Amino acid sequence: MHSTQEPRPTPVSRRRVTAAMVADLAGVSTATVSLVANGKAEGRVSTANEAKVRAAIRELGYVVDGIGSSLARGVSNTVIMIAPDISNPFFATVIAGVRAALGSQFQLLLSVTDAGQLPSADDTRRLLGLRPAGLLVDAPEPSFLEELSAPGPLVLLDAPGFGPEVPAVNLDVAQGSRLLAEHLAAAGHKKVAYLDGTTGTTTFEVRRTAFLAAAAELGMEVPAGALAAAAINVGLAATAFAEVWPRWKRDGITAVVCATDTHAYGILQEARATGISIPGELAVTGFDNLPYSMTSSPGLTSINLPGELLGRRAAEQLLKLIAGEHLETQQVTLESSLMVRGSTSDI
Amino acid sequence: MHSTQEPRPTPVSRRRVTAAMVADLAGVSTATVSLVANGKAEGRVSTANEAKVRAAIRELGYVVDGIGSSLARGVSNTVIMIAPDISNPFFATVIAGVRAALGSQFQLLLSVTDAGQLPSADDTRRLLGLRPAGLLVDAPEPSFLEELSAPGPLVLLDAPGFGPEVPAVNLDVAQGSRLLAEHLAAAGHKKVAYLDGTTGTTTFEVRRTAFLAAAAELGMEVPAGALAAAAINVGLAATAFAEVWPRWKRDGITAVVCATDTHAYGILQEARATGISIPGELAVTGFDNLPYSMTSSPGLTSINLPGELLGRRAAEQLLKLIAGEHLETQQVTLESSLMVRGSTSDI
DNA sequence: CTGAAAGCGCTTACAG
DNA sequence: CTGAAAGCGCTTACAG
Structure with missing residues (x-):
């Protein structure tokens, strides 16, 4: 432990590049910067200004700050997946499916618990404090939802035994x-x-x-x-x-x-x-x-x-919920298939 | 796709409980609520007020909003771990070690990429936009750091071949x-x-x-x-x-x-x-x-x-960096051990 | 098309 | 011990 008196080394890093700095350099307002940086410039920003902003963004290496953005919009561009067991080759394929469906609009973040343990209600509330755009929950226990109030867009994976009113993708x-x-x-x-x-x-x-x-x-x-x-x-x-x-x-x-x-x-x-x-x-x-x-x-x-399909379908459903769309089917069940090999058949 | 005219259902959920609501109920300022909610009340808030605030927090079910808090403090209470391959029993033990060392102060979030792929520089920048308190990177490619400016507290795991100036925990x-x-x-x-x-x-x-x-x-x-x-x-x-x-x-x-x-x-x-x-x-x-x-x-x-030790040591190092402490050893190397079994020895 | 301004929820000097 | 206020970085009606 160090004494509090000891001066911390000043971070060498350049300071965080903000939209205000970009706006200054480009000679526009931060509103315009925001529009351009978020791809909402079309029809709302003159091409001249758009070019100036793009140049400034490039020059300064500006990246929209996720925290500021999330606070202003009320929600982040993050999808959080809660999973009890990742040490499982099957799980990797599920993740691959989720990632494929999610595309680049949302950032997938995994929250794992110790082997076989479900996240505590506290953990989950803290996760919700990150204001994810949506939540994916793999193999939850039946009591999981009770602890959660107002979780926002939510899709369960591999969760038999939940009521038909909660969106879920299951394996048959x-x-x-x-x-x-x-x-x-x-x-x-x-x-x-x-x-x-x-x-x-x-x-x-x-x-x-x-x-x-x-x-x-x-x-x-x-x-x-x-x-x-x-x-x-x-x-x-x-x-x-x-x-x-x-x-x-x-x-x-x-x-x-x-x-x-x-x-x-x-x-x-x-x-x-x-x-x-x-x-x-x-x-x-x-x-x-x-x-x-x-x-x-x-x-x-x-x-x-x-597995891949399980992840993909779940993410697709979640995307719809995030977009405020209605789900035609709340519960999707995926078929399994038989692989016959030598252990049952001499061929 | 639905038309934009269609009214979205009003969320049934109670609105987000804010510190202001707690302050109102307790009859104090949000500053006091913040102090109590973050465990910084000791010697700064009267016991009477502290009790009132605690009661209000309980009554309303208040949880500090991670986004607002992160923005105000400049950093979140999240540790992000970037890993290229989770479909590996070994990786689960690494995670367990990280979680054990991290304790409850920081929330561990995993960012995984498709099998064997490292995160793109873009991905990483977006991750940094979440303002993690620290970053753990498992098995990065040698070029990984070049793309990153000012990553903040960072510890590499299983990353041979990086210079002695970058904090890393390696396996021998x-x-x-x-x-x-x-x-x-x-x-x-x-x-x-x-x-x-x-x-x-x-x-x-x-x-x-x-x-x-x-x-x-x-x-x-x-x-x-x-x-x-x-x-x-x-x-x-x-x-x-x-x-x-x-x-x-x-x-x-x-x-x-x-x-x-x-x-x-x-x-x-x-x-x-x-x-x-x-x-x-x-x-x-x-x-x-x-x-x-x-x-x-x-x-x-x-x-x-x-594996467990690898995760644990890396998280311990990261915790020190986050606390602004000096690392006695930037690079830690963990010993491996020989397990002799029947495939080499008839006993 | 554009920018000033309000507001998201919180934390932290600061003055009292 | 306490609260008013500034500020974190952004987005979005709003007025022009």
């Missing part, structure tokens, strides 16, 4: 589960198991419930004891599988559906280590279609969720 | 390479190969150069043709390895060092598929110590880079 994971069940049933499996996550996330509930329903409907049995669970971790999934496999085998189970690809990697690993033939002895499916699922051996049959 | 990947070389030399390897990345990133250059130097020093040979390269992708790495392996084998190579764990996964996969014994026939090492390296089979010997 239930449909993914059905596709998996149909695929296995078509291959002749009669007894199947399910390896769930342990976090109790809504999407996991939906994945499991929809699979069990579809399996029953298609005449496949999920015997008692054929439901296991493990955290999202290859090693833990392997261990959990090793524990239940003898019983599953005895019960005549020939296929297992995993809540995530990561769980499935654990099974593939354990099967390799102990010589279980995949898919001959046991067919395995994942969920999420992570990049590694394409190159693992065997390749992993999985459900592809359209 | 060269040391990691040496550890790998020593480990292999100690195990008696005489002829070793290197599987590089193809992106030409600075860190890859350093990894390779340092390994080759250490290998030579320790009396290990890297024969001509024992340098291969592949993109950071399991499948592509497997293919690249399959192509060179016959020659490597003929040349008597008994160990291969990979630029990333992902490359090593490709080799493990190909080895499994074609029956190459790891580590008996070929020892394999990765770099980065990704989570999966602990649970793969065999486990992957790798270099652990301290």
Whole structure:
């Protein structure tokens, strides 16, 4: 710690270039500078003045100050995305979609919380204090909206379980589960198991419930004891599988559906280590279609969720809300698709 | 698109609560409200007034407006982190470190660019227009600073190759390479190969150069043709390895060092598929110590880079700069460590 | 087409 | 301890 007396070094930097400085140099008012700098000159500023202002802007290196501008307009040109988990290859594709749709008019800023944690109401209020033009919230908990009053334009991503009145773009994971069940049933499996996550996330509930329903409907049995669970971790999934496999085998189970690809990697690993033939002895499916699922051996049959599209649609909806437009559909649901690979099919 | 005539629905939300409203309710001036709301009341506001203001703040749900505050103070309470690649488990740990060190005084906001792209100078200028209290830049290109004038408090992360005058926290990947070389030399390897990345990133250059130097020093040979390269992708790495392996084998190579764990996964996969014994026939090492390296089979010997610490140290340095303090060390380098697992050692 | 002026919400010397 | 007032940098009716 330094004493307060010690003089701070004067910043070497040139002082901030303001619209007033540009106006002085160009010989116009700041109103004119503002018009030109914001691309609103058309029909409101003489071409002569516009040229003078542009020259001055270039000479001084003027950039409109976001803070001053936001205060005057009441809103910033920022879109804030709140996300609980960024350490996820899927998330990067969502971001790419958001960025693509947002274009250059709005600046995308991410607010992340510690692994799996949702932002506190305080955090969110502070974020709102930055006056974002809009808010994107990924995988929020059901209680998220209660803490928020007057959030402004807002679109939820991957948020099943919210009322139809809140704009959201969702992934049809239930449909993914059905596709998996149909695929296995078509291959002749009669007894199947399910390896769930342990976090109790809504999407996991939906994945499991929809699979069990579809399996029953298609005449496949999920015997008692054929439901296991493990955290999202290859090693833990392997261990959990090793524990239940003898019983599953005895019960005549020939296929297992995993809540995530990561769980499935654990099974593939354990099967390799102990010589279980995949898919001959046991067919395995994942969920999420992570990049590694394409190159693992065997390749992993999985459900592809359209991440890029999820981000894009959400941003498009948000853009409409920001523009004050009406949304034809408050809730959009995106289809998932089945990727068949070696883990379920010998081809 | 809607016509401009159409009336926009009046926002249902209560209007923004301002300091003036709080002042009215409490019967004090906005100056007093500001002092209390910012925790600067101590010794400057009577306890009676402080209590009145606190009550009013609670009643109205007042939150200091970030934009107004930033404009008045000349700087926001935001720290912006610019990062080129978030789809990386390593990055999540870096963020966790940053958040831990930053505490609650500053709001961390991430600005990400499309995969592997650095932010344009324009983007960065717009970011600076938000008047962040400080800037954290992860893995910038050497030219990054040239485009920036007067960036304010700034700390670089994982940025080898910048002058000693710019504050940075770096990872000692060269040391990691040496550890790998020593480990292999100690195990008696005489002829070793290197599987590089193809992106030409600075860190890859350093990894390779340092390994080759250490290998030579320790009396290990890297024969001509024992340098291969592949993109950071399991499948592509497997293919690249399959192509060179016959020659490597003929040349008597008994160990291969990979630029990333992902490359090593490709080799493990190909080895499994074609029956190459790891580590008996070929020892394999990765770099980065990704989570999966602990649970793969065999486990992957790798270099652990301290991500959490990287984030934490960088944020600590930035905090000092923001406080106007002097940095004892402008450049901090963090040690990496060797994780020995089954891919190099039979135990 | 143009500029003077008000106002966005806050903070901070300043005078009392 | 307190409040009136200036000022942060910009945008936008408004009057001309």
